[in-house]
Amino acid sequence: MSSEIITSSGPATSPARVAGWQRRSQWGLAMRALRRDKVAVAALVVLVAVTLVAVLAPWISPYDPLVGDPRARLLPPGTPGHLLGLDGQGRDILSRLMWGGRYSLTVAVVPVVCAALLALVIGMASGYRGGRRGEAVMRVLDVVFAFPIVLFAIALAAVLGAGLVNTMVAVGITLVPYMSRVVYTSTVQESAKEYVEAARAAGATDLEILRKQLLPNVLSPLVVYGTTLAGLVIVLAAGLSFLGVGITPPAPDWGVMTADGRQVLLEGYAHVATVPGLVILVVALAFNLLGDGIRDALDPHKQTS
Amino acid sequence: MMQEPLLAVEGLRTHFSTEHGIVKAVDGVDFTIERGGILGMVGESGSGKSVTGLSILRLLESRNATIAGGRVLFDGEDLLTKSAKEMREIRGRRISMVFQNAMTALDPFFRVGDQLVELIRLHQRVDRRTARAKALEALELVRIPEPGRRLSSYPHQLSGGQRQRVIIALALACGPDLLIADEPTTALDATVQKQIIDLLLEVNRELGTAILMITHDFGVVAHTCRTVAVMYAGRIVEAGDVRRVLETPEHPYTLGLMRAVPRVKSGGRRRSDRLHQISGSPPVRMADAEGCAFAPRCPEAVQRCSTAEPPRIGFDAGHSVLCHQRLPITEAGRVSA
Amino acid sequence: MIGFLLRRLGWTVLILIGVSVLVFLLMQLVPGDPVRTMLGMAATGERVEEVRHQLGLDRSLPIQYLDYVAGVLHGELGQSLVLSQPVSSILFPKLLNTVILSAGSLLICLLVGIPLGVLAGARQYSLFDRGSMFLSLAGASVPVYWAALVIVSIFALQLGWFPTSGMYDTRNPGGLADVLHHLVLPAAAAAVVPTAVIARMARGTMVEALQGDHVRMLRASGVPERSVIWRHALRGIMPPVVNIVGLQVGYLLGGIIFVEVVFNWPGLGGQLYTSITAGDMPLIQSGVLFIALVFVLVNLITDVSVALLDPRTRKAA
Numbered sequence: 001m002s003s004e005i006i007t008s009s010g011p012a013t014s015p016a017r018v019a020g021w022q023r024r025s026q027w028g029l030a031m032r033a034l035r036r037d038k039v040a041v042a043a044l045v046v047l048v049a050v051t052l053v054a055v056l057a058p059w060i061s062p063y064d065p066l067v068g069d070p071r072a073r074l075l076p077p078g079t080p081g082h083l084l085g086l087d088g089q090g091r092d093i094l095s096r097l098m099w100g101g102r103y104s105l106t107v108a109v110v111p112v113v114c115a116a117l118l119a120l121v122i123g124m125a126s127g128y129r130g131g132r133r134g135e136a137v138m139r140v141l142d143v144v145f146a147f148p149i150v151l152f153a154i155a156l157a158a159v160l161g162a163g164l165v166n167t168m169v170a171v172g173i174t175l176v177p178y179m180s181r182v183v184y185t186s187t188v189q190e191s192a193k194e195y196v197e198a199a200r201a202a203g204a205t206d207l208e209i210l211r212k213q214l215l216p217n218v219l220s221p222l223v224v225y226g227t228t229l230a231g232l233v234i235v236l237a238a239g240l241s242f243l244g245v246g247i248t249p250p251a252p253d254w255g256v257m258t259a260d261g262r263q264v265l266l267e268g269y270a271h272v273a274t275v276p277g278l279v280i281l282v283v284a285l286a287f288n289l290l291g292d293g294i295r296d297a298l299d300p301h302k303q304t305s
Numbered sequence: 306m307m308q309e310p311l312l313a314v315e316g317l318r319t320h321f322s323t324e325h326g327i328v329k330a331v332d333g334v335d336f337t338i339e340r341g342g343i344l345g346m347v348g349e350s351g352s353g354k355s356v357t358g359l360s361i362l363r364l365l366e367s368r369n370a371t372i373a374g375g376r377v378l379f380d381g382e383d384l385l386t387k388s389a390k391e392m393r394e395i396r397g398r399r400i401s402m403v404f405q406n407a408m409t410a411l412d413p414f415f416r417v418g419d420q421l422v423e424l425i426r427l428h429q430r431v432d433r434r435t436a437r438a439k440a441l442e443a444l445e446l447v448r449i450p451e452p453g454r455r456l457s458s459y460p461h462q463l464s465g466g467q468r469q470r471v472i473i474a475l476a477l478a479c480g481p482d483l484l485i486a487d488e489p490t491t492a493l494d495a496t497v498q499k500q501i502i503d504l505l506l507e508v509n510r511e512l513g514t515a516i517l518m519i520t521h522d523f524g525v526v527a528h529t530c531r532t533v534a535v536m537y538a539g540r541i542v543e544a545g546d547v548r549r550v551l552e553t554p555e556h557p558y559t560l561g562l563m564r565a566v567p568r569v570k571s572g573g574r575r576r577s578d579r580l581h582q583i584s585g586s587p588p589v590r591m592a593d594a595e596g597c598a599f600a601p602r603c604p605e606a607v608q609r610c611s612t613a614e615p616p617r618i619g620f621d622a623g624h625s626v627l628c629h630q631r632l633p634i635t636e637a638g639r640v641s642a
Numbered sequence: 643m644i645g646f647l648l649r650r651l652g653w654t655v656l657i658l659i660g661v662s663v664l665v666f667l668l669m670q671l672v673p674g675d676p677v678r679t680m681l682g683m684a685a686t687g688e689r690v691e692e693v694r695h696q697l698g699l700d701r702s703l704p705i706q707y708l709d710y711v712a713g714v715l716h717g718e719l720g721q722s723l724v725l726s727q728p729v730s731s732i733l734f735p736k737l738l739n740t741v742i743l744s745a746g747s748l749l750i751c752l753l754v755g756i757p758l759g760v761l762a763g764a765r766q767y768s769l770f771d772r773g774s775m776f777l778s779l780a781g782a783s784v785p786v787y788w789a790a791l792v793i794v795s796i797f798a799l800q801l802g803w804f805p806t807s808g809m810y811d812t813r814n815p816g817g818l819a820d821v822l823h824h825l826v827l828p829a830a831a832a833a834v835v836p837t838a839v840i841a842r843m844a845r846g847t848m849v850e851a852l853q854g855d856h857v858r859m860l861r862a863s864g865v866p867e868r869s870v871i872w873r874h875a876l877r878g879i880m881p882p883v884v885n886i887v888g889l890q891v892g893y894l895l896g897g898i899i900f901v902e903v904v905f906n907w908p909g910l911g912g913q914l915y916t917s918i919t920a921g922d923m924p925l926i927q928s929g930v931l932f933i934a935l936v937f938v939l940v941n942l943i944t945d946v947s948v949a950l951l952d953p954r955t956r957k958a959a
Contacts, residue, residue, distance in 0.1 A: 143660030146941070147934045150896025155930045158918040159671045235785040239900060242787050243915055262791060262904065266806065270795040277788030284783035364862055397863030404862075409855040414877045414953060424863050459953040475863060 040293020054101025063092035096252035111172035123183025228291030317375035332539035345530035401476035405488035407469035418456030466497035538598030545624030740909035746829035759844025781838030786897035836890035888944025
């Protein structure tokens with residue numbers, strides 16, 4: 001996925017005088033285009049709904065996610081009172097999924113946001129008048145790209161140890177190079193444009209240019225990339241839990257639930273693993289579709305009025 | 306007894322459906338090309354001249370383009386009624402087409418010789434060796450230096466002029482009766498342009514290949530063609546003998562073009578001899594448009610020009626014009642009887 | 643071309659140095675004292691110091707790194723803490739098994755992903771195009787461990803067509819057919835995501851390629867559509883497609899870790915999982931290094947192939 005997104009270009013630029021106005025209208029246009037994109041809206045609705053359910057889990061979940069009824073273990077989906085069935089310890093799968101969102105979403109979204117902020121600093125510092133030093137920073141990051149992204153995250157998580165915070169740190173560190181490269185590329189592209197030159201001629205300081213001229217234009221490719229990346233990260237973070245280097249049982253993380261289900265899969269109870277996995281798939285797909293939608297919405301060529 | 310023309314296009318209509326409605330890219334075009342003849346077709350970009358060329362070979366049939374009517378009689382047979390397979394056998398063998406982008410019209414991943422051999426073996430039942438010999442002949446025909454070596458060159462190893470020669474060699478390899486040349490020199494240097502035009506003329510003279518020369522360059526037309534058709538918004542607004550049309554144009558559009566080009570001497574060509582110096586934007590003719598398409602830009606336009614279809618007025622020597630303001634009744638004396 | 647190869651090789655050496663530094667540093671992140679962990683709490687301080695000196699851990703980091711690299715270059719990867727065997731003798735056979743699984747999986751990616759993308763691109767906006775592109779969009783979001791579990795559940799448990807796990811039949815092991823039979827499901831599971839991404843990319847490049855001037859020229863010359871698509875356009879999209887495939891091998895190798903766990907495939911990924919569970923740091927370190935090396939090699943092969951596939955770069959000095 002990453003390779004596909006990295007090539008997406010930033011929005012069209014404008015002379016300094018009208019930059020501010022165009023920017024606002026650009027995001028406005030993008031919002032309007034996004035609202036017309038039915039698929040993106042549906043994806044957004046799914047994400048908001050899943051988040052709401054996770055937040056409200058303590059009040060709306062029908063059962064305790066950690067306490068099961070050993071006599072009723074492995075009942076299939078559709079059992080009265082247990083819509084999605086029970087797991088190997090007789091715990092209600094629906095309730096666990098509701099609570100699990102709190103872990104699975106947190107462990108995916110927080111690292112993406114933190115990595116994005118860090119990437120903005122690294123990418124813009126190396127990209128804006130960074131010259132050879134900036135290039136050198138990017139060359140160093142290339143070393144990280146020599147590792148498959150999943151492997152890198154697993155290695156970090158394995159070294160740091162399991163647990164909520166450690167997992168977020170491992171995932172976040174993994175993402176920083178990827179996001180920094182996106183910021184660096186668009187910063188270099190934008191810095192070369194005439195509105196930056198014009199702002200400098202008008203006496204703006206570097207900090208002002210970075211904040212007022214570059215940041216808004218660098219932000220849009222990063223938002224697109226980050227949204228799509230969140231789809232990958234939700235799968236990755238749950239994967240760490242699946243391997244036992246992420247969230248630790250009995251916490252009802254979706255990856256933990258999938259790993260639990262693996263134990264009973266061979267006994268013929270597929271639902272314990274496949275249902276949480278399906279939720280991960282749907283949320284990941286929603287992030288990907290939303291990312292595509294935002295990308296199209298920000299593309300001036302596709303914003304037909 | 307007049308010989309049947311090689312190509313007779315009658316009332317050809319090609320429509321594009323766009324999100325704003327149906328565009329009549331070609332809106333009732335008639336012309337003929339004799340065996341061994343050369344017809345020049347001039348017009349601004351968007352006038353429908355390229356679409357006419359593509360429509361003859363039926364290369365436009367896609368989601369949004371349809372040939373909405375007319376006949377394309379080639380050797381007396383209507384190409385519009387042919388099956389896809391029959392059309393493939395005609396393309397490249399009986400009618401060839403040369404496009405303007407010499408730099409990109411060759412497949413960059415195949416050697417020149419392999420591209421020629423593929424085409425020859427596609428249309429003729431010959432073995433690889435014979436095809437290779439024919440490929441060499443084709444390269445010799447287009448006067449490429451060191452044709453034997455060029456067979457194993459990749460397109461990127463050739464200059465623009467050489468590439469265009471290879472493209473013409475591909476077009477001529479199977480000895481077609483008609484060559485549709487769509488702006489064959491646009492992407493080339495001025496000196497190379499002249500060489501390519503001269504090559505096409507030579508081919509016409511020596512092999513008797515008829516040519517439909519699509520161009521926006523009046524200089525090319527003056528140099529190569531016997532007859533010319535001026536296209537505007539999907540219609541032929543003026544047609545006739547080259548000298549007659551260029552020296553005493555009748556249609557206000559042609560007049561405007563003649564004025565825009567400083568001085569066209571036959572044989573003299575400059576890249577600046579372009580047509581788009583007329584004021585106003587190039588036309589797009591929608592399905593619901595009425596009247597003469599040139600009316601909004603026409604200095605002579607009167608009210609009926611924008612409401613009624615202009616009539617076709619004939620002059621001497623096959624010279625005709627599509628205009629309200631040239632009616633013999635109102636403009637007495639202009640028609641030479 | 644020679645110049646390109648030399649530059650590319652030089653860059654690979656630099657990347658390899660970077661990778662070794664990173665893998666070395668990664669191990670420095672391990673919380674706690676490795677010697678203490680190895681010897682247990684009962685060991686005396688003196689004994690700890692002695693072992694630390696034996697292992698060279700009392701020297702400065704750069705020296706330790708050089709020691710480490712020298713070891714790696716001699717094939718000495720240290721001793722497994724848990725299996726008390728040299729790491730190299732554990733990992734080399736597993737490397738081969740992982741390469742077998744990756745190759746099988748990659749084959750599926752190529753045989754499914756490229757034709758799917760080409761057909762969809764050749765019939766842009768058709769029902770087939772829309773259908774296959776929706777599938778590939780969903781496919782690109784699939785968690786690989788979920789795909790593996792679903793595939794086991796359907797094709798091994800319910801239909802019984804393939805074994806649930808392992809690489810050889812336990813009662814009657816051996817033979818190519820046996821390995822292939824065991825290979826199908828894990829290879830398919832690992833292929834899901836890369837196949838979907840490759841199909842999407844192949845479609846995009848195909849759509850673009852079919853709008854090329856030379857394609858119009860071919861059509862105007864009467865070349866049948868079949869040949870336009872499968873001979874000319876496909877040849878033209880090979881460089882970008884190979885490039886994408888190379889990148890996707892990264893995801894493939896990452897996914898294979900999960901697949902090997904689910905299918906008990908005796909490869910590096912499964913070993914990595916076992917070592918992580920057991921806290922066997924030397925094995926983790928070398929396992930990560932091995933998989934990264936495979937990917938670096940794949941990237942090198944990809945770049946060289948892309949250059950060779952394009953006559954414009956092939957002939958250039």
